[in-house]
Every structure is written in structure tokens, then in C-alpha cells.
Amino acid sequence: MSDTDFRKMVGEKIKGTNASLFLSKCHYVSGAYDCLKDLQSLSTACEQLESEKSKKGANRIFYLAIPPSIFESAAASIKLGAMTTNGWNRIIVEKPFGKDLNSAAQLENAISQYFSEDQIYRIDHYLGKEMVINLMVLRFANSMFEPIWNRNYISSVQITFKETDGVEGRGSYFDEYGIIRDVMQNHLLQILSLIAMETPVSLEAEDIRNEKVKILRCITPLTRKNLLIGQYISDAKGKVIAYKDDQKGGVKKDSLTPTYALATVYIKNPRWAGVPFILKCGKGLDQRKAEMRIQFRKYPTDLFPKLNQDAINELVLRVQPNEAIYWKINTKAPGLSDSIGQSELDLTYRSRFNIETLPDAYERLLLDVMRGDHNLFVRNDELIAAWKVFTPILHELEKLKVKPTLYPFGTRGPEGEVKFLTDLGVIRTASYHWVNPCD
Amino acid sequence: MSDTDFRKMVGEKIKGTNASLFLSKCHYVSGAYDCLKDLQSLSTACEQLESEKSKKGANRIFYLAIPPSIFESAAASIKLGAMTTNGWNRIIVEKPFGKDLNSAAQLENAISQYFSEDQIYRIDHYLGKEMVINLMVLRFANSMFEPIWNRNYISSVQITFKETDGVEGRGSYFDEYGIIRDVMQNHLLQILSLIAMETPVSLEAEDIRNEKVKILRCITPLTRKNLLIGQYISDAKGKVIAYKDDQKGGVKKDSLTPTYALATVYIKNPRWAGVPFILKCGKGLDQRKAEMRIQFRKYPTDLFPKLNQDAINELVLRVQPNEAIYWKINTKAPGLSDSIGQSELDLTYRSRFNIETLPDAYERLLLDVMRGDHNLFVRNDELIAAWKVFTPILHELEKLKVKPTLYPFGTRGPEGEVKFLTDLGVIRTASYHWVNPCD
Amino acid sequence: MSDTDFRKMVGEKIKGTNASLFLSKCHYVSGAYDCLKDLQSLSTACEQLESEKSKKGANRIFYLAIPPSIFESAAASIKLGAMTTNGWNRIIVEKPFGKDLNSAAQLENAISQYFSEDQIYRIDHYLGKEMVINLMVLRFANSMFEPIWNRNYISSVQITFKETDGVEGRGSYFDEYGIIRDVMQNHLLQILSLIAMETPVSLEAEDIRNEKVKILRCITPLTRKNLLIGQYISDAKGKVIAYKDDQKGGVKKDSLTPTYALATVYIKNPRWAGVPFILKCGKGLDQRKAEMRIQFRKYPTDLFPKLNQDAINELVLRVQPNEAIYWKINTKAPGLSDSIGQSELDLTYRSRFNIETLPDAYERLLLDVMRGDHNLFVRNDELIAAWKVFTPILHELEKLKVKPTLYPFGTRGPEGEVKFLTDLGVIRTASYHWVNPCD
């Protein structure tokens, strides 16, 4: 593919007044990731562009979204063949970061042979979401959350990532990893650590990541009784085929890979001991949304005996779609009656802010790589600590060939979900539905 | 005036489909409040109506909005001449409840000679406001307020009642009482006690009033250094005459009566010790509004050094006009920047609830009298405790002939206000203005 | 009996230098409590003494430790025949204050016919104990208890009153009342209300009693599943006869009266909701002691995995014998080892204070009656609220003829005790024994 072909291909997706300027800066060099010679060619191509365009430092970012199997050799090739000496070199690494503790450690060893930690940017694009970035501001630039942000007042925290899509046609990767590795161990655990972390010394990347690691290290490894796994089957109308029937898409026959998982983890520290952090993710569900839901304990008296049992306070941070923060509260129903209704203190982004569209998480993260800001990237020890939480259960599931509970495509997930949550004391607020004020 | 005349007069203000039905139930009997014979005539008239309409119990409410001077004799006349024996008798008493501790005690003695406390309904119509009634629900049916509702987290509480009107033409009553007696000692102090009170044993009237009295008794009497008084003068354009020039309206020449007052009181109990409760009220000001404004301490670190000094959290309960609850918070400005802006978690009634109009405070309170619910009425010992807070300073102002600071009609009040508040650590959020989402 | 005989009898118990002076002030008038004429004679005798000794006010205290059956007529006789008009009259009332809610209300009606509440001193001599009086000082003159004095940090409160004696020979009174009425409903519940109450507005009697009543009203009536009752049988050596065999002493044959009771009550308010308050009392037990034991939750992490499971913090206030306050803490064992032992922060009275003997509770209380201080006496509404907690269960026990669990005299009580406490999460610190530093 020539530069022209490449620009044509890319150009189809790019609009706006500066599109052609942008495209003129796009070049394409073909080669195998793990071939030293090809990387040297890439480097030569770069040098040519650099000499043309600038006398100043020429920096390079290598974005590795490649199969784990060739990771080490690709890293070696870059190191030996493609690094600039006239500026900085940065390496973006995409998941999967291994399949378990051992494989992740091997991968880390491989990469750390060639690059130093400050050159490496492990990307978890959930950390680039508007509402996730906002967590630091909400928690540490406001004074009303800190005093209630603990086991005395919070009864549970739910972090949810639901997708309506299945894996149709993309099963070969997914089937090997499953939803726990694909979503829970990274995206959900990263969000958890931001919700739960202590105030850092500063907002520098190392200080924030120090605190995140502390949280991850305080989590007891997940056990069977705290986990519910599911796999979707065909939907009621039979339009979507069952996950395990998708051999064309790459799913193994009789696959036991979960497409849904619900897990409770506990953080053994003074702030959170005993509070269930409930991680929920799945494909082929009824709804597409990602959110954090912090449920507060009831007011400890019975002054309002008629109050619904589900009239508890919840702080919801909606990540996508339609970013919003809302805090469910009980208020007197306006007027002469003395009945109490649930309402909310609301901050819906599109209703409050004059925004057309928010930048995509990747835009933000790539910008941060250019700025050299590691804040929103995963550090080596975070990764290891995260794997320690999930590796024992992943091995157990595989060894014992545990069967996931089946659920029809397009539903809320396996039947056991309600009981699982109720047993944890989670209250489902059936009598209340948030209405997006923008709708 | 005959019943017909009376109905005609009243009927001019009454609309709606049931207006004529309502009017048919209205009757008029003329007489002097303090004349036993006239009250007996009233009683006779009542009995006639009662016998016509019902065999069941005939209840009577006596609404006393009369000058204090004839209070005792009116009470005696009612007691001796107009009480039903075929149902309950209830007495609504309108302010003023005396001019100071002694006169209030005298009035109470007079009334308690003739009526028992459970027959008496001292009305403070602010207690009938939607948002004021809601305070009990907000505080005790939600769990997130209680842990932060104290001196550790709240830096100040402001209770404000501003009017744009002056006293034109109604000066004879006002000039004798002044703004402290007319608004602060009753309306503002009542709201204060609802904000500050401990959780009651139940929501029964006596339990709530027990807690309110406790708060009032913990307040140290107001002193000079915690008080700023003002009096309005003519406005810039000269359209409104200065308060003290309104002799036609009943104001005494060279009157020192304040039309504005700003006071700080302290509640000496474990929850509130050291927290300034700032009461502000005035006539002839720039704005008409009544609200409670709870200001929170800053988050105790410097993680966000660029944060505006005034970017603190405030919970605002707007009583009138346009009922709303909003909690000012700091959030990340949406988008690629990392700057922080102030926004709010909002619950604006007209935007959230499907309401045309809320009932007037008096509608609610009169209904409560009929239902025999004392909850929103002032108890004898509350009244006495409230007078204890203000009586010493009122006497001192009068004895020393303290001159109020002058301020032009239609402005924010006396100049000293800003310094007064700043000295208390109150932060005026100049960089932020709440925008009513309904506007 | 003449004055001389009376003095001789009393004198045998009285020692010290002022004994004869004291005795010379003692007089004796014989009569029936409920006989108006006899009371008039008493009054005449008093007047004689008063006229001799003083021209000033002559005050009278009537101390009623009489059977409930003649209570009303005795009160009437005093009222009509023996009140001074030249000073104050005060009535001390000894328990039993009724047998249940109804009988207590009747008694109260009877007494309130003749005396006003401020003349009445209902005595509960436990309120006169040094350590019980100290509770107000400890809680409200020290700042370190208040923040941890609540459900977030306290796991349980035990109030214990154990006696080694049985009821030999005094069974006729006891058998009718039983240990719940004799000890739990008054002594233990009074101590509970002092431990649990909120900060009063002042230390005036009415303010303290207002707060105590609030606590009592927040207690849910005791139910069967929260109660364990026992009755002692003969001890191992057979020296003491079983309770129900003491017909000579007045015990009814086949009596079901409990000599031991263990009950858990809950206070439904924001400070205490969910915390078990465990009341324990019994006769014929292994130990004589009265104490309050406040058990704290564990530190919510696992930093010291070798720490004994029973190494929790307890604050113990020992009422009798040998007054002491001690707070069990974990400290590093001194020396090179890193093991942790339990020790205590200790304040043993006899070791710290230079005291020979502390005044008896009755000395203190009688002095308070003379001073007119109601602080340590039980108010009418307290009494009623206390009965409301116990009346339903007392009636149920009687109606269903519930059999108490038997336990041998001189032991710890019924076997079920350990399970009862363990089920509540109470930790018995088996590995630790407090050693009185004075022994």
C-alpha cells in the first residue's frame, strides 16, 4: 500500500476543514512487527521525514496493538531497529496484557528488557472516559463526599459495563479470553481503584498510581461463591445465534467461555472493609451502558414508616452513553400531601453544559502520551496486582470446567443475578426510574 | 354588612368551579373582638348554622389576627361567650407574639388563662412553606446529609429573607416593631431551628417541638458585635422616599427602627459549636428571595492549586420564589482540558415536578389546624426561648438609641455587609451564578 | 417504742464522734401509714420540734418504702394530715413502682392526685452509685468518647448486675416480682439510658431526664427471642436449696419466677440503631459485681493476623465492688519480640485516689432530696416509658407459663448464655483477665 492508498483509505473516515492537512502528514510503511529489517526500514522512512520537516527533536510513538505471541520479538525489533536518538521514544501497549499472572509477568519481563517504565504507556481506554477522569475532581475538589465515602455510610458500590452486542464474527479472540479478562480485570478494576483510592500526595501520575496499587493489593482474590458467570444463547426470536454456536466466528465448540460475569470483591482496608464492590459486565444484554452506582445505607431510624423499602440514596455516575451525575434523594411530594417521593439532584452533561460532543477516550489518551503524562495509564505493578485478584478463579474455572449459566441474548443476564445482588444487601429501586432530562 | 355583601366582597377574589359552593358557606357576623355580647351573638349564629347542617359535632376555629392590646379581653370574650360544647374549639394566634420577653410572657399568661396549649395554634406562616416543610424529609429520610451536617464539615449557615418592597403606607405597625421582631425573631429563627435540630424521637408535633426548643435554648443571646442594622433611604432615582420620611405612612420622625438586619448567632451544642448561623433580612433591597444556604468547608488539601478560592460547596434550599434545591459542586470541565468549573447537582421544582402552582403556606397551615396537627405551629416554650435570644439586644438598641446604617432603597443593603460576612469566613461565590433552568 | 428505745436501736449501728449528736435529733412516732389520725399525730410531733429548734422554715421529707397496696391511702393521709405549711414537703418513693404499665399508671395517678411532680423523688439507688454519677462527667467533660460513642464503632454494650446471694427467706416479695421487675426494668434500664443519652442542653434535672426519656422511648419492646430467663436450683454441694423449694421463705410452689434474666434491647435512633444493649442480672451466681462493658468493633483490617480473635477493645466501668475504669488495649509485648499482648489503660479508684471508703448511694441520694436536686431521680414519664419496654414480655411469660432454664446456685447462670451472647457478636475475652491492681 502506498502513502496515497493509505491516505485514501483513512480519508474516508475523516471529515472537517483540516482533513487534507491531517492526511498529508500520514504515511505508511509495510512490514512485519517482529522483523528487525522492516523496523529499520520504518526508521529510515521516519528519518527522511524528520530531516525534511524539522531540525528539532524528532519523537516517536510506537503503538502496539498486536498479538501477545509476537510481543517480545516486536519489542526487540523496535528497540534495535527503530528508536530515534534525536528525541523521545514512547511505546503504547494495548491489551491483552497476558492471560493470567504468569503470562503477564512474562510479558512484562519481555518489555522491560527493552524499555524503561517511563517509556511505556499501557492503555486502558476506560481511563480516558470523561466521567472516569472526573472522579479525581469530584472526590478531591469537593468536600461533601470524603466524610461519607466509607464503610460507615456506603453499603455497596456497583460498577457496570453492559453491551447489547454479542461477539458475532469476532469470536476467535474473545473465546480465548472471555469477559472476565476482556472487561472485568482491566476496565472495571481500574474504575474501582479510582473510586476507592485514598487521597494521593499530589496529582502526579506516580502518586495516583501508588494509591491505585494500594487498593488493588488490598483486594482479596476472587472466589467462586462471589462470582456468577453466564453465556448467552439465542434470543427469543432466534435472530441471533447462541454464543457457543458461532464456530464460524471463531468460538470453540462447547465453549465454556463466559460472556457475562458478576463478581463481588472486598477491599480490606479501614475505609472499605466489608463493603461489597460489585463488578458486572456482559455482552448480548438488554442495554448498553457503563456506570458506577454508589448505594448508601438507610437513615438509621424509622421516622418515615411509609417510605418505600427501596427509597435509598444512590449516587450514580453514568459513563456512557449520555454522561450524567445524579444523586437519588427522597423529598416531600410538593403540595398539601405529606407523602414522600424519590427525586434526584441532577447534573446531566448535555443538559447543563453547552457541548455538542465529547472527545473520544482514545483522543484524550493519545494526547496524554504526546504530553508524556502517565496519569491515565496502567503501571506495571498495578497490572500485576490486578492479575492476582483474578488468576486463582480463572484457573479454577478452567480446571473444573465450570459451566456458565445460560441466558437469552438481549435480556438482563442469568436469572441468578437478582438473588446474587439481594444476598449482598443491594437494593434494586424498582419504584424509581431515572429519566434523562435531555430525552 | 350582610352575608350577601360579604360574599360579594370575598367572591371578587375567588375563582374556579366550586366558588359559589364555597361562598354559600361563608357568613359574616359583625362585632367587637373584646365584647362578650358580640361574641355571644356570634355563637348563636353558629349554633343556628350547626343545627341546620349537621347533627354531628360542630367544631370552631377562632383566628386572632388582632392588636396585642386587646388580646386578653378578646380571649376572655371567646372563652366565656363563643365556645362550642359540641365539638372542639381551636384558637389561631397571629404574630406579633409580644415585643420582648416580658410582653410575650404576659400575652402567654393571658391566653393560657383561657385556653390550653393543645387548643392554641401560634402561626408562623414560614413554617408552611413547601421547602421548609421538606427540611424534615430531606434531613431524616436521606442518609447522606446527617454525617456531614455538623461543625466538622459545615463552615456557615445563612438564612436569608430579602424583600424588594418597602413599608410605604404600612409604617405604623412596622415602625413599632422593626425588622428584627417582624422577621428575624420568628421566621428566620424558626427555620434555623429546623435546620439545626437533632433527630426527633418521632415526627409527632411534641417531639419535633422538643428538639426545636433545645436548639433555641442553646443559642447565646445576640450581642452588638454580631449584629448589623440598616435603614433604607431614598433610592438613586428618588422614586421611593426614605423610610424615616414616611410619616404619612405612620413612621415616627427620626425613627431608628431598622428595616434591615444581619445577625450571627451560635448554637452551643456538640453538633454546631462555633458554626456561625447568619440571619439576614431586609426591606427595600435589590432582590426578593428567601433561602437557606449551607456552606461547606474546603477539601483540606491543595491538590488543585488553580481552583478558585470561592469554589466551595454550597447546598442551597430556595424557599421562594421558584422552589429549588441545588448543591454547588466542582467538576472537570468536559473535554480535553483539565480545568475545573463549578456546576451543581440540581433539583428545581418547576423543572422536575409537574406542578402548576404550589399551595400557599396559609392553605397548608389552616388545613393543619383543622386536622389538629400542631407540628408546624410554635409552642409556648419555643416562643419564650426565641425571645431570650433577642430581648437583650433589642433593649440595648433602644436604650442606647443605636443608629442604623443607611442604605439606598433597592440595593444590597448597608455597605458593612461584605466585611461582616468576610470576617465570619463566609465565601461569596462571585465567579458563579446559579441559573434557574426554568428561565 | 419511745424515742429512747428508738435511739438505742439505731445507735447500735452508728459510730463516730458525732453519733450522740446525731441520735439526739432522732425521734420516733408510731402509727399506721394510711391512718389520717396517726399522720396528724406525726405532724403535731414535728411542729413541737420545729417550734423548739427554729423559727425558720420547717421542711419535711416523707420516705415511702411501703407496700403498693396501701400506697394511695398513705399518700392521702400525708397530704391531708402531715404536710407542713412552713417550708417544703418532699416525698421519696421506693420501688416497686407498680408491676406493669397499668399498675404503674394507677400508682402514678394516685400519687399525682396529692403531690406535684416537683415534690416527688422516685428513688433508684443505682443512680446514686459513684460510677453511675460519673457517667455524665466522663461522657461530657472529655472529648475522646463522643466521636466513637456510636454504632459505627461500638459493637455492643453489656450492663451487668450479678449477685452471689439467693433470696433465702425473702422470697415472698421477690417471688411476686421476679428479677426483671426487681433489677432489670429499673436499675439496668436507668444505667442504659445514661450510657446512651444525647448531650443534654444543661445538667439541670429536667434536661437530663428529657434525654433519658427519649432513649427509653426509642427502645423497641423486648421480645421472646431476645430474652433468656433462668432460675437457680440447689448448688453442687447441696448447701443452698433450690429457689422453688423455698416455700418457707415465701416462694410459691412450682414458681416460674426468674432469678436470672439476660435480655437484648435495641435503641432505634441514629446513634445506636442496630447495637445490642445487653442487660444481665441474676441471683445465686458465681460472682458479685455490677459493671458496664462497652465493646468496640475490631480495627477493620488484618494487619496483625496473629492477634487473638478476642483481642478487641473494651471500656469497662466497674460500679461495684471496687470502682474502676479500664480500657482494654493491645500493646506490643515489651522487649525484642514482636508479639502483641492485651493490657489496659487503667483507673482503679482505690489505687489512684486517696479514699478509704466511698459514700453509700443512699447517702448521696438523700442529700440530693434535701438539696432539692431531682437529677438522680426517676421522672414520671421515664417510669412509664421503662414499663412499656417490659410489660408485653412480662405478660407473655405469665400467660404462656414460660419455664425458666435451671442453673445450679453459684454458677455463671444458665447454659444458654454463651450461645446467646455469641449470636449477638459479643466476644468473650477468654485469654485476658483483668487484675485489680489493688489486690
Added chain:
Amino acid sequence: MSDTDFRKMVGEKIKGTNASLFLSKCHYVSGAYDCLKDLQSLSTACEQLESEKSKKGANRIFYLAIPPSIFESAAASIKLGAMTTNGWNRIIVEKPFGKDLNSAAQLENAISQYFSEDQIYRIDHYLGKEMVINLMVLRFANSMFEPIWNRNYISSVQITFKETDGVEGRGSYFDEYGIIRDVMQNHLLQILSLIAMETPVSLEAEDIRNEKVKILRCITPLTRKNLLIGQYISDAKGKVIAYKDDQKGGVKKDSLTPTYALATVYIKNPRWAGVPFILKCGKGLDQRKAEMRIQFRKYPTDLFPKLNQDAINELVLRVQPNEAIYWKINTKAPGLSDSIGQSELDLTYRSRFNIETLPDAYERLLLDVMRGDHNLFVRNDELIAAWKVFTPILHELEKLKVKPTLYPFGTRGPEGEVKFLTDLGVIRTASYHWVNPCD
């Protein structure tokens, strides 16, 4: 000096049954620290002993209590000439760790060239004191401290190290360093970080030191207005000469070196923001003692108006002499009076534990080096963070030639101390003196 001479010299200080066994293991090799050849001789001597005594691993500890000037060359000589290859090598480093940030950084660079951080044991012998080690247990194995261990309830923390000795004869070292470098920057700041740190993830050395560093990094550099320095002069009787007259002992003429310092530092984090941590140390004072004194805020009401103004709660941890923990509390004075006195909840080691003598701090620390436990040693980044707090003020004092306030030997220190403390709100409890129960 031969081994025999050495053993004779050492033997004079050693007693006990195992003295000769111990001495038989002592050897002496003479040489210059910074001479490679001499260190090689030492190594040869070691090897000889090792081959004689053991076939197993032969470990070596090098204890560097040497002048900073030859530090680097000594480190090099050890590295090149004296390390075992048959076991571990550990380096103990004694203070001074530099004179300021730069010199400390240089020293660290020098040492880290030759040794890895896990081989280095920077010794601060205060970390080996019984009560200092106990801090971790007290704070994290007991649940009653954590909830009150913060700015809401603690008003100040004082860490004090007072000596009665002057520097007679040892002035040459001291005069160059002064009391801030000699005591405050290391001993007192180390204790501060243990008092103030958050709960670590585990009790592993790195986790604890991570938390200590966080505290140090949150401290704002010390400024002039938060510092009082003093220098002793001759005592009243003229027996001790003034510090600056001790030229024989090595003090420079007109020396401005402080022998006393009192400093306030603030920790800018959510737990401690605004709480003064007061560091006090000095030589030639009235008393020899080291202690931590945690002062609590007053109970926030006025229920006991007669309570002394200084009757606040203090938790005192006495490090030396005579280890003790005591918590000053207010209790009712026993007996009929209602007055309140100050007493204490006490745990005096010698009174409670059966101990003859506690091990010296160095015994403990040397044992820990042998065990390879870094917990009680100072990490590189701690050292740097500690210097950041004091370097600016040390440079300022030197540049501006600030004169210390003079105080007579054997007194409490400079006069300004009382005002300095009072301005911080510290309350000196004049009416109360702790009496050691062992005296």
C-alpha cells in the same frame, strides 16, 4: 591492638555468664576505612574465621559510623575489597546523612554506586525505642484511636526530646551540625511520620516506609515564623560554661549554632491539615525526657462551666525514661462533691509489666539488620523528603546569621517558648502533674 588487647578493652564493659563466650567471638583488624588494601586484609581475616567455623554461608555486616568526608572512599573500599561472595553483605549507615538536601543527595549517590537499597540500613536509633515500635500496634491493632486520630478531634501533637546534658567536650561535631540536624530532622521527624501515617497495606518494610514518605512529602518546608531557636549560656550557679565559650570542646567562637529548637510543621493532607505538629528538642535543659503528647480539642459545649481551662484530654506516650502510656481524663472527684478532677487512664510499663529492663534501641536494630528487616530503618526517599522540610530554613539561618535566643543551662529553654505554644492554641496543663505510679 591484638585480639587479646581488644577483648580486654571490650571485656571491661561486658558482664554476665556468657561474657567469655561472646568475647571469644570478637576480633580486631586495624586499618583505614578508605584504604582498599586494609579492607582486603579485613576480608582475608574474615575468610579465615569463616573457614574455621562454618561451611555454610558467611554473612557480613559493615557498620559505618564514620565522617561524611571519607564516606564515598570507604564505601568503595568495602565494595571492592571486603564483600563476601558466600552470603549476604549489609551496610549500616549512621548519621549524619549529610548536612542538607544537596549533601545528602551526594552521599546517597555515592553509596548507591556501590550498594543496592536493600543492602543499606540507615540507622535512626529512635526507631528502635520500645514506645516508638509500639506505635504501629497501638494505632493499628486497636480500634478506638483511628476515628479520633485526625484534625476534627486532635488540636496539636507535640514531640519532645529534652536533654539535661550540654555538649561539653564534644562540641566540634555538634557545632557544625546544631540541634536541628542532630535531633529534629531525623529523630523527631521519624516519630512524627509514624504518628501521622495512614494505615499501610501491610506491615512489610516497604509498605510502612511508603506511608512514611507520603507524610514527609506533605509537610510544607519549615519557615522562620514557625521556628524558635536557642542556645544555652552558663547556668545560674556558673558551674557549666556557656555553649559558645566552649572553644576547648570544639565550639567556634561566636558560634550561632542552636542547642535548642522549637518548630511547628503542618501536614497538608485530609487527616491533618491545620493541626500543628510541634517538634521540641534541646540540650542543657531542666529535664531529660522524650515523649509524644497528643492534645485533644475540648468537648464542644459548656456543660461544666467550672471545669479548668486546662482540663483537656491528652494522650501521652513516654519514650524515655520510664516508658508509659497515659491518657488524661476528667472524672468526678469521688465522694459527695460534684467537683471534677483530672486523672488518667494509665499504662506505666514498669508498674504493669514484669520487666527488669528493656533492651536498648541498638540491640533491637542490630538484630533487625541480622534478620534482614528494613522496617525500622530509613529509606533513601524518606531521607530526601526529610531534608526538603529543613534545608531552606537551615540555609536561611546561616545566610542571615540569625542569633539564637539565649537561655541559662538547666532551665526550660528560651523565654519565648510559652508564647510560641500559646499562640498555637496549645494548653499547658498547669493544674495537673502526672505522677509516675512506680515512684
